[in-house]
Amino acid sequence: xxxxxxxxxxxxxxxxxxxxxxxxxxxxxxxxxxxxxxxxxxxxxxxxxxxxxxxxxxxxxxxxxxxxxxxxxxxxxxxxxxxxxxxxxxxxxxxxxxxxxxxxxxxxxxxxxxxxxxxxxxxxxxxxxxxxxxxxxxxxxxxxxxxxxxxxxxxxxxxxxxxxxxxxxxxxxxxxxxxxxxxxxxxxxxxxxxxxxxxx
Numbered sequence: 001x002x003x004x005x006x007x008x009x010x011x012x013x014x015x016x017x018x019x020x021x022x023x024x025x026x027x028x029x030x031x032x033x034x035x036x037x038x039x040x041x042x043x044x045x046x047x048x049x050x051x052x053x054x055x056x057x058x059x060x061x062x063x064x065x066x067x068x069x070x071x072x073x074x075x076x077x078x079x080x081x082x083x084x085x086x087x088x089x090x091x092x093x094x095x096x097x098x099x100x101x102x103x104x105x106x107x108x109x110x111x112x113x114x115x116x117x118x119x120x121x122x123x124x125x126x127x128x129x130x131x132x133x134x135x136x137x138x139x140x141x142x143x144x145x146x147x148x149x150x151x152x153x154x155x156x157x158x159x160x161x162x163x164x165x166x167x168x169x170x171x172x173x174x175x176x177x178x179x180x181x182x183x184x185x186x187x188x189x190x191x192x193x194x195x196x197x198x199x200x
Contacts, residue, residue, distance in 0.1 A: 032085055033167075036050070036082065036164065039079055039082060043161055043164045043165050043168065045077065045082070046082040047157050047160040047161040047164060048076055048078035048079070048157065049073055049078040049079035049082030049083035049085075050079075050082045050083065050160045051153050052069050052072045053065075053069055053082065053083040053084060053086020053088070054086045055149035055153050055156060056069060056149065057087065057089050057094070057098055058145040058148040058149045058152070059102070059141075059142065059146060060099055060102065060138060060141040060145060066084065066087065069086070099145075102141045102147075102148055103140050103141045104140075104144065105143075105144035105148055106139070106143040106144025106145070109143050109144060109147060115143075
């Protein structure tokens with residue numbers, strides 16, 4: 001298993017890492033960073049995929065996040081592997097923040113657009129005031145989730161694009177410098193050998 005610990009954590013250490021998972025996040029971030037930079041796609045394609053994977057996490061349609069990413073990647077020719085990595089943005093620690101934000105945004109949208117009255121007119125029931133939490137919370141989160149996805153997509157895209165472009169340029173620079181150092185060392189060694197052979 002990738003990034004498996006050499007030494008197993010005892011139950012107390014495991015509980016502590018679960019409550020304060022910063023070390024685990026750091027290891028996960030390093031792993032994801034390497035995976036992203038090794039993807040054989042253009043910077044644009046990878047950035048689109050990562051952004052798509054991140055923004056679907058705003059929506060409450062669990063089980064359909066990956067399907068939405070697949071459709072998006074097919075339409076816009078984005079990297080599906082990058083999109084899968086992007087969906088890690090939605091996790092047990094971030095979902096409460098993401099979904100509560102979507103719910104608030106969705107509520108504001110429904111009230112200010114008069115959509116609440118439209119739903120009441122079409123269904124004959126005030127579903128937004130329904131006693132069922134699944135119904136009364138789902139619709140605002142659904143609307144708010146897609147609104148937040150549209151609003152944050154440009155931010156995620158340009159952030160990932162800048163990061164990947166910079167990392168790839170740095171990698172190329174290191175590769176070129178490393179190649180020059182190797183060539184100089186090789187030439188110097190070759191000259192020394194030639195000089196010794198001439199003396200003999």
